[in-house]
Amino acid sequence: MHDEPEVAVLRLGHRPGRDGRMTSHVGLTARALGADRVILGDNATGSAETIRDITDRFGGPFDVEVTSELKRVLRDWEGAVAHLTMYGLPVQDVQAEIRESHREEPLLVVVGAEKVSFDVYERADWNVGVTNQPHSEVAGLAVFLDRLFDGRELDREWEDAESVVVPQATGKKVESPE
Amino acid sequence: MHDEPEVAVLRLGHRPGRDGRMTSHVGLTARALGADRVILGDNATGSAETIRDITDRFGGPFDVEVTSELKRVLRDWEGAVAHLTMYGLPVQDVQAEIRESHREEPLLVVVGAEKVSFDVYERADWNVGVTNQPHSEVAGLAVFLDRLFDGRELDREWEDAESVVVPQATGKKVESPE
Numbered sequence: 001m002h003d004e005p006e007v008a009v010l011r012l013g014h015r016p017g018r019d020g021r022m023t024s025h026v027g028l029t030a031r032a033l034g035a036d037r038v039i040l041g042d043n044a045t046g047s048a049e050t051i052r053d054i055t056d057r058f059g060g061p062f063d064v065e066v067t068s069e070l071k072r073v074l075r076d077w078e079g080a081v082a083h084l085t086m087y088g089l090p091v092q093d094v095q096a097e098i099r100e101s102h103r104e105e106p107l108l109v110v111v112g113a114e115k116v117s118f119d120v121y122e123r124a125d126w127n128v129g130v131t132n133q134p135h136s137e138v139a140g141l142a143v144f145l146d147r148l149f150d151g152r153e154l155d156r157e158w159e160d161a162e163s164v165v166v167p168q169a170t171g172k173k174v175e176s177p178e
Numbered sequence: 179m180h181d182e183p184e185v186a187v188l189r190l191g192h193r194p195g196r197d198g199r200m201t202s203h204v205g206l207t208a209r210a211l212g213a214d215r216v217i218l219g220d221n222a223t224g225s226a227e228t229i230r231d232i233t234d235r236f237g238g239p240f241d242v243e244v245t246s247e248l249k250r251v252l253r254d255w256e257g258a259v260a261h262l263t264m265y266g267l268p269v270q271d272v273q274a275e276i277r278e279s280h281r282e283e284p285l286l287v288v289v290g291a292e293k294v295s296f297d298v299y300e301r302a303d304w305n306v307g308v309t310n311q312p313h314s315e316v317a318g319l320a321v322f323l324d325r326l327f328d329g330r331e332l333d334r335e336w337e338d339a340e341s342v343v344v345p346q347a348t349g350k351k352v353e354s355p356e
Contacts, residue, residue, distance in 0.1 A: 133206075168266065
């Protein structure tokens with residue numbers, strides 16, 4: 001978010017076809033919950049388009065990057081790396097340390113699809129489990145970001161939105177600013 | 179969770195094929211993050227099997243119910259109803275009230291897929307937005323449950339697990355209790 005070191009989300013292991021919606025949801029969750037950027041493999045161009053389209057309509061800033069060099073981004077990242085995995089340390093035990101680190105330097109959050117190779121576990125500064133149960137990389141990312149930003153992300157303002165949802169107790173209200 | 183009024187998650191609008199993985203992830207997220215039960219339409223039997231299989235392997239209690247009468251479950255629910263929607267009131271504004279209600283009575287959390295009919299908005303005691311941005315019903319459910327249970331769900335103990343993941347700073351460790 002503004003005035004803070006960058007938080008980028010790196011999506012590993014995307015399988016075209018099978019993972020299209022999951023990868024789109026990873027990117028949309030990254031955007032909605034306070035990350036600055038999502039980095040996708042160049043086999044996930046459909047998801048990239050979906051996320052860019054939502055950003056055009058509902059505002060930013062939020063960047064979508066597509067690369068053939070995901071592993072290089074991870075290797076060369078200048079900052080800290082948190083890898084979300086059900087095998088990692090409980091998020092509630094490491095979140096304070098990660099927040100502390102994020103005050104000083106950029107954070108790369110790595111979200112895998114199926115199998116993640118062991119070098120990712122070794123590269124990460126933290127392997128983080130949002131529970132040690134199998135569930136969803138989208139759910140894990142959402143809880144992780146909400147805890148990283150301590151809820152501040154829910155009050156984020158959006159720039160250049162064509163459509164703005166106005167919260168309602170019942171029903172739907174969408175405005176189009178001039 | 180134990181010793182508390184039930185929290186059930188109702189999945190509406192499942193489209194076979196297209197929504198299979200999303201519905202599985204809704205159910206697995208419900209299980210991992212403290213809900214007691216997920217209720218799916220009878221066109222989502224594949225997702226039901228996936229969630230039951232994970233519960234068999236990683237423990238419970240957690241119930242998976244399949245019904246041809248989703249709308250009847252919603253109509254006849256004896257307790258409070260929270261419907262997650264990007265058009266709703268900010269979760270940070272209503273979570274205290276929902277927690278308070280859940281101390282007294284069961285809570286049904288309604289998670290839609292694509293379009294949700296207006297009667298659901300009217301039936302709900304709260305229409306709740308985890309941000310007013312489009313992202314993912316899985317992400318919304320995850321943040322909602324983490325906030326409803328205030329993180330207590332992360333310390334939940336599991337019964338009758340065949341496999342138990344032991345948190346590791348690096349790598350994977352899975353044990354099989356006797």
